[in-house]
Amino acid sequence: MKMYNDTVMEHFMNPHNVGEIENADGEGIYGSPVCGDMMKMTINVDENDVITDCKFKTFGCGSAIASSSIATDMIIGMTVEEALKLTNEEIIEQLGGLPAIKIHCSVLADTAIKMAIYDYAQKNGKTYKGLEGFDPNQTEDDHHA
Amino acid sequence: MKQIYLDYSATTPVKPEVLDAMLPYFTEFYGNPSSLYDLSYPSKDAIAEARGQVAGLINCDPSELFFTSCGSESDNWVLFGVADAQRKKGGHIITTSIEHHAILHTGDFQRKHGLDVTYLPVDEEGFITPEVLEAAIRPDTVLISVMYVNNEVGTVQNIKKLAEIAHAHGITFHTDAVQALGNVNCDVKELGVDLMSMSAHKIYGPKGVGALYIKKGTRISNYLHGGAQESKHRAGTENVPGIVGFGKAAALANEHFAEHVQHSSSLRDYFVERVLTEIPHTYLNGSREHRHPGNANITFEYIEGESILLMLNHYGISVSTGSACSSASLTPSHVLSAMGIPAEIIHGTIRFTVGDMTTKEDLDYTVDRLKEIVAKLREISAVSEEKGW
Numbered sequence A: 001m002k003m004y005n006d007t008v009m010e011h012f013m014n015p016h017n018v019g020e021i022e023n024a025d026g027e028g029i030y031g032s033p034v035c036g037d038m039m040k041m042t043i044n045v046d047e048n049d050v051i052t053d054c055k056f057k058t059f060g061c062g063s064a065i066a067s068s069s070i071a072t073d074m075i076i077g078m079t080v081e082e083a084l085k086l087t088n089e090e091i092i093e094q095l096g097g098l099p100a101i102k103i104h105c106s107v108l109a110d111t112a113i114k115m116a117i118y119d120y121a122q123k124n125g126k127t128y129k130g131l132e133g134f135d136p137n138q139t140e141d142d143h144h145a
Numbered sequence B: 001m002k003q004i005y006l007d008y009s010a011t012t013p014v015k016p017e018v019l020d021a022m023l024p025y026f027t028e029f030y031g032n033p034s035s036l037y038d039l040s041y042p043s044k045d046a047i048a049e050a051r052g053q054v055a056g057l058i059n060c061d062p063s064e065l066f067f068t069s070c071g072s073e074s075d076n077w078v079l080f081g082v083a084d085a086q087r088k089k090g091g092h093i094i095t096t097s098i099e100h101h102a103i104l105h106t107g108d109f110q111r112k113h114g115l116d117v118t119y120l121p122v123d124e125e126g127f128i129t130p131e132v133l134e135a136a137i138r139p140d141t142v143l144i145s146v147m148y149v150n151n152e153v154g155t156v157q158n159i160k161k162l163a164e165i166a167h168a169h170g171i172t173f174h175t176d177a178v179q180a181l182g183n184v185n186c187d188v189k190e191l192g193v194d195l196m197s198m199s200a201h202k203i204y205g206p207k208g209v210g211a212l213y214i215k216k217g218t219r220i221s222n223y224l225h226g227g228a229q230e231s232k233h234r235a236g237t238e239n240v241p242g243i244v245g246f247g248k249a250a251a252l253a254n255e256h257f258a259e260h261v262q263h264s265s266s267l268r269d270y271f272v273e274r275v276l277t278e279i280p281h282t283y284l285n286g287s288r289e290h291r292h293p294g295n296a297n298i299t300f301e302y303i304e305g306e307s308i309l310l311m312l313n314h315y316g317i318s319v320s321t322g323s324a325c326s327s328a329s330l331t332p333s334h335v336l337s338a339m340g341i342p343a344e345i346i347h348g349t350i351r352f353t354v355g356d357m358t359t360k361e362d363l364d365y366t367v368d369r370l371k372e373i374v375a376k377l378r379e380i381s382a383v384s385e386e387k388g389w
Helices: A006-013 A062-075 A080-085 A088-094 A100-106 A109-124 B016-022 B038-058 B071-085 B101-112 B130-136 B159-168 B240-255 B257-278 B305-314 B334-338 B360-380
Strands: A026-032 A037-045 A051-059 B065-068 B092-096 B116-120 B141-145 B172-176 B195-199 B210-214 B282-284 B295-300 B349-353
Touching: A006 A062, A006 B305, A026 A109, A037 A062, A037 A109, A051 A062, A051 A109, A062 A088, A062 A100, A062 A109, A062 B305, A080 A109, A088 A109, B016 B240, B038 B065, B038 B195, B038 B240, B065 B071, B071 B092, B071 B101, B071 B141, B071 B172, B071 B195, B071 B210, B092 B101, B101 B116, B116 B130, B130 B159, B141 B159, B159 B172, B240 B257, B257 B282, B257 B295, B257 B360, B305 B349, B305 B360
Parallel strands: B092 B116, B092 B141, B141 B172, B172 B195
Antiparallel strands: A026 A037, A037 A051, B065 B210, B195 B210, B282 B295, B295 B349
């Protein structure tokens, strides 16, 4: 059996939305190269709180890159509150599953999205229900726990 | 799709001559070597011939060569067998932090059962220095075990010198020569070792067969108990076809040693040269001078090893990586860590090993694909030279 399914391999070999949005409305960085995975996400948000663009850059393994790619696809067009509800489980489901060992370490997208929205909210004086209790300084601990 | 195998340190394909030698022992000469009727003689004789062939490769007497099921079994035999036979002297074993897990995890197990195991540090090229070994020796040290050639970075230890130190203190010396066999000089008389572990599948022989050299007079207990096979030292019905294959592979390795080393090292050097000059932010880990002839362990900065491996695999190229993301334990390579290489750098290392079937065309194709892959992954990566780590 191959390590990754065809959907994962397709997103890994030809990832969508790679790059950085210039003068992005929000930016989030999660993970660290020491742990083996780091993701940077930039987003643009319109006046209706809809995410109109999202790009990523990821240092990491196959599942880190594939999950970053599919997550950006998923949140473009979502409202900020909808994006805040997106879980890693949903991202993995959309990918058609990942090897068990990869699930807790390499999927950084849900936290990176929260980081980017938090940054947007801070810059624009906005509050979101989905950000209640979210502290960007408390997120490193649960990565590679 | 084109298949390019660059992982000869993981295993090697069985050479056709080896397979041909093995095949009759499955269906034609299937007698149990321990039986007394005529049907058993061909298998008995074949084991004797194979023992001579492997003994010839390492220059020992055939009576000092014992077949096992794999290199790991040979390593386990040494650690448990010496600890048991010499327990009146003491319970201290010295080994190194860069051993194969067959030694490391066996040592960890023995620690849990009352033995004291020292794991020696290595320098930045992966060498155990004589001073470090000398300083670790105690009156209760019963065994020193140092791997001859490292499986990840290919560092070749000065086994002769380290064995001399052990013997100056009256301590039994073992080397895990699984990666060394067929690739560097494994003459046990020149090396001066008491015990040496070997495996067939690294030298174009079959999987599931290994060997342990035990110098006459070495104090070591049996490990696998049962029947009287292997001169009553290793029980279990012999893997006759496997042993025959090991013998044939050893004979071929002996006969073609010089050309194998020349072929591997010249291709490896060509590959390393091309990668290091044509792809920026890459470097070779380990020693240039004292190195496995086929090994190239290369770091690609700012990208992660499993990603490189997967993309190479997409093009039919097989390699391995020291990255944590590819290991079941999610910890980065213990060998590169012991050499003082930072975790973020270890994640970007790939081990390429060339062998007898490798061609220059294979390597040209690999370098061309590597250039594209590295550029692509760096484009995706969140870290870069400009942004730093």
